Amino acid sequence: MWSWVAYDWANSAFALTVMTSFVPLMLAGYWNDGADSSVGTFRLGVANALASLLVAVLVPVLGAAADRRGRRRRWLVMVTWLGVTATAALAFASQGQWQRALGLYVVAAFAFAVANALYDALLVDVVPTRHLDRVSALGFGCGYIGSALLFGAHVAMLNDPAAFGFASAEAASGAAFISVAVWWLVFSVPLALWVPESPPAVPDGAGAQGMLATLRRIRADRLAFRFLVAYWLYIDAVYTIIKMAVDYGIAIGLSPRDLVAAILVTNVIAFPAAIAFGRLAQSVGPRIGVLAGLVVYIGATVAAPFIDTAAGFYALAVAVGLVQGGVQSLSRSLFARLVPVSHSGEYFGFYNMVGKFAAILGPLLTGLVTLATGSQRFGILSLILLFVAGAWLLFSLREARAD
Numbered sequence: 001m002w003s004w005v006a007y008d009w010a011n012s013a014f015a016l017t018v019m020t021s022f023v024p025l026m027l028a029g030y031w032n033d034g035a036d037s038s039v040g041t042f043r044l045g046v047a048n049a050l051a052s053l054l055v056a057v058l059v060p061v062l063g064a065a066a067d068r069r070g071r072r073r074r075w076l077v078m079v080t081w082l083g084v085t086a087t088a089a090l091a092f093a094s095q096g097q098w099q100r101a102l103g104l105y106v107v108a109a110f111a112f113a114v115a116n117a118l119y120d121a122l123l124v125d126v127v128p129t130r131h132l133d134r135v136s137a138l139g140f141g142c143g144y145i146g147s148a149l150l151f152g153a154h155v156a157m158l159n160d161p162a163a164f165g166f167a168s169a170e171a172a173s174g175a176a177f178i179s180v181a182v183w184w185l186v187f188s189v190p191l192a193l194w195v196p197e198s199p200p201a202v203p204d205g206a207g208a209q210g211m212l213a214t215l216r217r218i219r220a221d222r223l224a225f226r227f228l229v230a231y232w233l234y235i236d237a238v239y240t241i242i243k244m245a246v247d248y249g250i251a252i253g254l255s256p257r258d259l260v261a262a263i264l265v266t267n268v269i270a271f272p273a274a275i276a277f278g279r280l281a282q283s284v285g286p287r288i289g290v291l292a293g294l295v296v297y298i299g300a301t302v303a304a305p306f307i308d309t310a311a312g313f314y315a316l317a318v319a320v321g322l323v324q325g326g327v328q329s330l331s332r333s334l335f336a337r338l339v340p341v342s343h344s345g346e347y348f349g350f351y352n353m354v355g356k357f358a359a360i361l362g363p364l365l366t367g368l369v370t371l372a373t374g375s376q377r378f379g380i381l382s383l384i385l386l387f388v389a390g391a392w393l394l395f396s397l398r399e400a401r402a403d
Contacts, residue, residue: 003190004126005139007119010187011080012143013150013180014112015242018087021151021263022173023105024246025256030170031098037251038370041379045367047102051109052363056353059117063349064214066118070199072345076118077192080184083111088181091174117352121344124336125197133286136333137278140325141271148267150183155260198341214346224338224347226397231331232354234294234390237301237383238327239355240362241320248304249313251376258310262317269321277326286330286337287394293323293330294391301384305377362386 028040035043066072086108093101127135157164157172166172218224249259281289300319307313339347362383370379 001126001135003194004119004122005135005142006187007076007191007195008139008143009146010184010191011083011112011115011119012147013183014083014087014108015143016147016151016263016267017154017176017180018090018105019109019112020242021246021260022154022176023090023101024250025259026093026101026170026173027098028250030095030173031093031101033096033098038374038376041251041370041376042367043098043102045363047106048109048363051106051113054106054110055113055117059114060214060346060349060353062114063117063121063345063347063352066121067343067345070197072118072121072197073192073195076115076122077188079111079114079118080188083108083115084181084185086111087184088178091177095170113352117348118345119191120332120336120352121348122191122195122197123332124339124341124344126195129337132333132336133281133289133330134278136336137274137281137325137329140329141274141278144267144274144325145271146187148264148271150179151260151264151267154179155257155264158260159257198344214343214350217343218347218350221338223397224335226393227335227338228351228354230390230393230397231335231351232390233386233393234290234297234327235331235355236362237386237390238297238324240366240383241297241301241380242324245320248376248380251370252308252313254310254313258313262310262313265314266317266321266324269318270325273322274325274329277323277330280326281330281333286334287397289330290327290334291391291394293327294387294394296320296323297327298384298387298391301381301387304380 024044027044028037032040062075063072066075086104089104090101090108093104123132123136123139154172154176157166157176158169161167161169161172164172164175166175218228246259246263249262254262277289277293280292296319300316304316307316335347335351336344365382366376366379369382370376373379
């Protein structure tokens with residue numbers, strides 16, 4: 001169990017430092033070619049959407065193949081190496097080279113997402129059903145606190161590069177990319193060595209027919225299918241907020257120091273909050289726990305366009321930190337209840353597919369609305385449609401098996 005949890009500690013550093021913070025900051029500054037901030041928002045949205053499209057197309061196929069061959073863990077290690085290499089290479093993208101930087105970012109984000117799908121699928125091999133909520137929450141909680149520890153060092157490096165022997169903030173940012181790659185690689189070793197996986201589901205060579213059979217099974221399972229539709233909607237907005245928060249803060253005039261501090265606050269709060277959500281689910285069920293988190297997200301999305309100070313942005317960071325890990329971890333454990341163990345790779349392939357396919361719409365929605373209106377405030381407000389629709393569908397999913 002702890003070896004499985006260690007991988008969340010490992011790869012969450014990429015999500016926080018690279019995806020949420022340093023890529024948006026570098027794209028708006030060092031990597032920018034002089035374009036307006038709204039153009040930078042559009043470029044970031046397109047890059048995130050492209051990575052999500054690749055995941056949506058390939059993850060179900062890879063999950064099915066991993067199940068057939070009993071290689072979920074082995075393939076997870078391989079795509080981790082790909083993500084680690086692309087992340088380290090970001091340190092060598094020069095000033096103004098936004099195309100090269102975003103190309104490497106797309107590769108790293110794709111590898112991160114594929115590895116996450118295979119990682120999620122291993123949860124059912126690690127713990128029995130009665131412990132799914134708490135262990136899933138523990139994984140997210142450790143991921144948040146681990147990434148916050150490394151990110152705290154990155155914030156210190158960025159604020160005072162000379163104290164760490166760097167000539168500039170850009171040099172410190174390059175070192176941050178390399179340290180994330182090393183962190184991700186080192187803490188993935190326990191999973192590679194000690195996490196078990198179930199035997200192959202069907203003989204090797206089942207081909208695309210196995211994946212199509214899984215799709216038919218999911219479509220015939222009314223509860224699983226309805227959950228995936230709800231998840232497709234609300235997790236889109238969650239991931240978009242994670243990926244675009246720094247860009248939004250830049251647009252309303254916040255300093256890099258305030259932005260990274262707010263992100264650090266979010267992750268520190270998310271550690272105990274995720275653990276608390278895991279315990280809450282023991283009493284009320286994961287579905288109610290997710291709904292509670294979505295109510296907070298809706299309130300934060302409504303409030304976001306009226307925020308124009310660092311204090312207001314910190315308040316939003318606290319609100320998001322209280323529910324972000326809970327919504328993610330309980331969604332994972334809720335779906336794990338619906339998954340046949342021998343087909344977990346395929347099922348979680350589709351689970352991650354719908355999340356990533358939806359995430360094509362979220363970044364593009366915020367990017368296009370921002371480009372059309374010239375205001376990032378309208379872009380972030382558009383996400384409320386996805387939150388409300390997903391929450392309504394999840395609320396209607398009241399069968400006992402989902403709770």
